[in-house]
Amino acid sequence: MSIYGRALIEVMVAGFAAGVIGVHIVLRRLQFFTVALAHATFPGVVVAYWLGILPLLGALGFGWLVVGLLVVLTRLKQVDGSSLVGVLLAGSFGLGVLLQGLQPRPALDLTSILTGHVVATSTADVATSIVVAVLVLAVLAALHKELVFGAFDPLAAEAQGYSRWLDLLLLLAVEAVIITTVPAMGTILSVALMIVPAITARLWTDRLGLTFLIAGLLGAGSGLLGLTMSDRFHLAAGGAIALTTGAMFVLSWLLAPFGLRRQMQPHGIQLGSTTS
Amino acid sequence: MTDAQPLCIDSLAVAYDRDPVLHGVSFDLSPGSSLAVVGPNGAGKSTLLRAILGLVPVVHGSVSVLGLDPVAARRHVAYVPQADSLDPEFPIDAFGVVLQGRYRQVGWFRRPGRSDRAAAHAALAEVGLSDRARSRFGTLSGGQRQRVLLARAIAQNARLLLLDEPFNGVDATSQQLLIDVMGRLRANGVAIVISTHDLAFAHLACSEACLINGHMVGFGTPDEVLSSEHLAHAYGPAVHSLDNGTTVIAAHTH
Amino acid sequence: MLSEPFMQRALLEVLILAVVSGCVGTLVLVRRHAFVADALTHTMFPGVAIAFFAGQSLFVGALVAAVVSTVLLTLLSSVRRVDDDSVLALLVATFFAAGVVVVSRRASFTSDLTSLLFGHLLTVDRSTIVQSALVTVVVVGVLVLIGKELVFRSFDPEAFRALGYRLLLLDAMTDALVALVIVAAARAIGTALVVALLVTPAATARLVSDRIPIIGLVSVGLIAACGVAGLSLSYVASVDHDVRVEPGAAITVILTLVFGVLATTTLLTRHRRRIAA
DSSP states (O other), X not given: OOHHHHHHHHHXXXXXXXXXXXXXXXXXXXXXXXXXXXXXXXXXXXXXXHHTSOHHHHXXXXXXXXXXXXXXXXXXXXXXHXXXXXXXXXXXXXXXXXXXXXXXXXXXXXXXXXXXXXXXXXXXXXXXXXXXXXXXXXXXXXXXXXXXXXXXXXXXXXXXXXXXXXXXXXXXXXXXXXXXXHHHHHHHHHHHHHHHHHHHHHXXXXXXXXXXXXXXXXXXXXXXXXXXXXXXXXXXXXXHHHHHHHHHHHHHHHHSTTTHHHHHSOOOOOOXXXXX | OTTSOSEEEEEEEEEETTEEEEEEEEEEEOTTOEEEEEOOTTSSHHHHHHXXXXXXXXXEEEEEETTBOHHHHGGGEEEEOOGGGSOTTOSOBHHHHHHGGGHHHHOTTOOOOHHHHHHHHHHHHHTTOGGXXXXXXXXXXXXXXXXXXXHHHHHTTOSEEEEESTTTTOOHHHHHHHHHHHHHHHHTTOEEEEEESOHHHHHHHOSEEEEEXXXXXXXXXXXXXXXXXXXXXXXXXXXXXXXXXXXXXXXXXX | OTTSHHHXXXXXXXXHHHHHHHHHHHHHHHHTXXXXXXXXXXXXXXXXXXXXXXXXXXXXXXXXXXXXXXXXXXXXXXXXXXXXXXXXXXXXXXXXXXXXXXXXXXXXXXXXXXXXXXXXXXXXXXXXHHHHHHHHHHHHHHHHHHHHHHHHHHHXXXXXXXXXXXXXHHHHHHHHHHHHHHHHHHHXXXXXXXXHHHHXXXXXXXXXXXXXXXXXXXXXXXXXXXXXXXXXXXXXXXXXXXXXXXXXXXXXHHHHHHHHHHHHHHHHXXXXXXXXX
């Protein structure tokens, strides 16, 4: 298969899975956590490269370690969740830079880890991405109603006997999808595919099932379009894909039923306080 | 199962870390009764509800729900949160929320079937919101949201209902409707625990009252328990008796 | 090692940054603004990158990017369908992508990217130090003047608004302070690692104290101590052992380790207490 064909499959599979799980991320307000997990793949990739194992598996391992650390650290009631996420994000990113500097074999290119290097995607990367994406989508489909219930009303779900392990499972799935986006997007830009298609989909519909579908298609579409543009204009693929997701959001904001049009409509006094 | 007491609490004490937040709570609740848990902010009302759900560490005493450990009894217990604690932008309609009450019966990996949908529709009709089934939860008024959450508990066929401040920001129509629905549930043998600071409501709709302030100040009928003397004990100098015999508590900021 | 002039400059820069990021980090902690701080570090990137290639001052580039992203943040927060965290994620993705696309057009892609992201503490010059010092004076001055309002607003926004204060203005001010720190630290520590100075020390200090002035002081002390330690480590590793250790990364990792040790101690103490109770 051609390099371009392989890259195309990689970004479209990753984009679809990221779009779908992104809806869960946005519903549960896990955006910052996702950003942190994406950063946390960096030291994992470096270590995997040292050990000579598939970089994606290193990224997955370290990401899951960070998920575990966060679960333990949330018992520290003095420090709020976002600060803990920030500590882990900064710490793992610093560790990645440190390890990258220490590595004996200088061949590992920092740029490709940080911003993606999709044309260097190996067949093993594509295969891993497809397996991971199919597994994650199957889990999300099987646990759909429980996961949505837990996102909407965590206390009532727990009161009905649903375990908090379900939340942990989702976090592990988020990390698994992140690693499928890393070859194309790098550790920092993968957040574009993980979150932007999902928030864009929310501007088009109120129906949850449709939100998942639109987000998945937008993710895959951004991958396709972004990769094509990067090929045509010789831009970094990760950057081009991320900018495509951004452009789709802006277009949707201008055109979609729940975007600018809804904002311009006079509506009644909004009850409740604004967030933050 | 059905003849077991819905709720037996015996000298319960709950502590987070080493700080005790609630102690000395003992009472039994029989089927069809409704209990108002009354107390000032921070008295431990939500902690008591959480203890009944088995969500907080019990350091002393015991809680038994329908003759079972609270965790084992969870699927027979419905928790109704305050409507405004939920995300108003969440893409889910009223019917979808009510259907959540059926999930334990539906089971893992399966979609709700025809009988589940029928039960959810019936529950929505019970709270008078059949016409809003397809409205997004966040577009409903505060009172309507609270009614949808009660319908979810009805769809669950729970034997014990726990309601957290159900009358906060609720219009008069919805308030009356909630009270009527609770009456019908009690007639079917469902026991209800309501945390509230609305004393008038406690007198009106509850067969029992439990006054707490870090510990249990009193338990009995609302008339016995919510006497000015007890209230003064729980709330301190903010309690005033009016000439017509009603008791008011000076407004405190929430 | 302190006889080397470049080490003296690096040390001075670290101590200045300790003061400014310790103070603003405390504000970030009480405002629960860690994500905003992180997002601003990323949105700053294209400004720095463009200024770098245009031969303009990085300071000005970062400042322009900060203003643009703060305005967009405020504008997009009014879309009700999209919550604030989503807006931040959107800005991180698109701004950083724009920076990457700009940098990727250059032949010296990798070395440029690295220097912009991770900084060059060992090659800071006099003018960078002067800039950082000026920013520190301004930021600390502002904090002294409106510190009590900022804390009040963080604690109880509703009551704060009820007293007639304007939230929007004060929030823009907070973002501006955070942005200024990132601008000041970008040259030395790099945009990607500044967040370690803004979040980790204050979170660590919070484990020690629940009084805001003490949290601020402890944060400043922690950054200074870990900064000196990281610099020394980097120096010893590269001069004596010929191993490349980025000073910014070393400082970050040491700060994180200190947090880890204190967090573990706190959790273990509590666990033991619970068993004893």
